[in-house]
Amino acid sequence: MNLTISPCPNDTFTFHALAHGLVPGAPTVEVRYADVDVTNTLAVTDDLDLVKVSYAALPWLLDRYELLPCGGALGRGCGPLLLARSALRSIDGLRVAVPGDRTTAYLLMRLWMGSASPASIEVVPFASIMPGVADGTYDAGLVIHEARFVYPRFGLTSVVDLGEWWESTTGLPIPLGAILARRGAVDAAAATGWIRESVRRAWADPSLSREYVLAHAQEMEQDVVDQHIKLYVNEFTHDLGDEGYGAVRGLLNRAADAGLVPAASDL
Structure with missing residues (x-):
C-alpha cells in the first residue's frame, strides 16, 4: 500500500x-x-x-x-497567517505569495479578502515564501504550519491570523x-x-x-x-x-x- x-x-x-x-x-x-x-x-x-x-x-x-x-x-489556534514586512490595511494591488491554489490557506484568504484585488497571486514553494516577503520579492505571503512559530526571525509581521478570523466568524475549528x-x-x-x-x-x-x-x-x-x-x-x-x-x-x-x-x- x-x-x-x-x-x-x-x-x-x-x-x-x-x-x-x-x-x-x-x-x-x-x-x-x-x-x-x-x-x-x-x-x-x-x-x-x-x-x-x-x-x-x-x-x-x-x-x-x-x-x-x-x-x-x-483544530483551533492553528490557522494560516498572512505576513508582510509592516502592517497593511488592504492587499489591493499587492503581490502575494501563496503555498498552493487549492490549499485551505488560500481558500481562507479568498474568503477573508472579499472584494480586494491583489495585483498578483503567485504559487511559491512553502520554504520560499517568508524569505521572498522579507527581501521584497512579494508584498505579502500566506504561510502555514511551523511558520507561525518563526516568522519574527524574518522581520515580518502578521497582517491577519486567518484561523482566528475563521473561528471568530463561524465558531468552527x-x-x-x-x-x-x-x-x-x-x-x-x-x-x-x-x-x-x-x-x-x-x-x-x-x-x-x-x-x-x-x-x-x-x-x-x-x-x-x-x-x-x-x-x-x-x-x-x-x-x-x-x-x-x-x-x-x-x-x-x-x-x-x-x-x-x-x-x-x-x-
Missing part, C-alpha cells in the same frame, strides 16, 4: 508506526513525501492509496477518494489537511483503524518517532518541532467527530456559496 504525506512533523509523528510496520494487521507501506500543494495535484494525476491533501481540494477528489475520519490536521483513501483500492474502515492505532502509539511513546520526525523536519529545531506536533496532532487527528465534520462542511459549503469551489458531496 502506498502512503503520500508531507514531511511536516505532524504527519511523520502521526504515521511513524504505520510507516514502520508497528501497527498489527496493517500492510507494508511505501511512503512518499511531498508538500501539500504537490499532493493535491498528485491525488488527481496518480493512483494513490492513502494521501494527505488540503480540505480545500476535496471537491475535486471525492469521486475517487473517501475522506477518513482521522489522521489529518484540524479550522480544517487544514485531510487523509483520503482511494475508492476500490483501500478498505476505508480498516485504514481508519490502522491510522488511529498509529496515532495512539505515537502519543504513548513520542520518543520512538523522534529521530524519524527530525530527519524530515527540514532543519527545524526540536522546540519548534514539539510545538508543531502539540498544535496540529490533537483530538481531531484521532477522530474528526461531529464537530470536525461540521467544520469541513462549513468551510466547503461557504466556499461553494461564494463560487470558489464546486459543491462537495459524500461528506
Whole structure:
C-alpha cells in the first residue's frame, strides 16, 4: 500500500508506526513525501492509496477518494497567517505569495479578502515564501504550519491570523489537511483503524518517532518541532467527530456559496 504525506512533523509523528510496520494487521507501506500543494495535484494525476491533501481540494477528489475520519490536521489556534514586512490595511494591488491554489490557506484568504484585488497571486514553494516577503520579492505571503512559530526571525509581521478570523466568524475549528483513501483500492474502515492505532502509539511513546520526525523536519529545531506536533496532532487527528465534520462542511459549503469551489458531496 502506498502512503503520500508531507514531511511536516505532524504527519511523520502521526504515521511513524504505520510507516514502520508497528501497527498489527496493517500492510507494508511505501511512503512518499511531498508538500501539500504537490499532493493535491498528485491525488488527481496518480493512483494513490492513502494521501494527505488540503480540505480545500476535496471537491475535486471525492469521486475517487473517501475522506477518513482521522489522521489529518484540524483544530483551533492553528490557522494560516498572512505576513508582510509592516502592517497593511488592504492587499489591493499587492503581490502575494501563496503555498498552493487549492490549499485551505488560500481558500481562507479568498474568503477573508472579499472584494480586494491583489495585483498578483503567485504559487511559491512553502520554504520560499517568508524569505521572498522579507527581501521584497512579494508584498505579502500566506504561510502555514511551523511558520507561525518563526516568522519574527524574518522581520515580518502578521497582517491577519486567518484561523482566528475563521473561528471568530463561524465558531468552527479550522480544517487544514485531510487523509483520503482511494475508492476500490483501500478498505476505508480498516485504514481508519490502522491510522488511529498509529496515532495512539505515537502519543504513548513520542520518543520512538523522534529521530524519524527530525530527519524530515527540514532543519527545524526540536522546540519548534514539539510545538508543531502539540498544535496540529490533537483530538481531531484521532477522530474528526461531529464537530470536525461540521467544520469541513462549513468551510466547503461557504466556499461553494461564494463560487470558489464546486459543491462537495459524500461528506
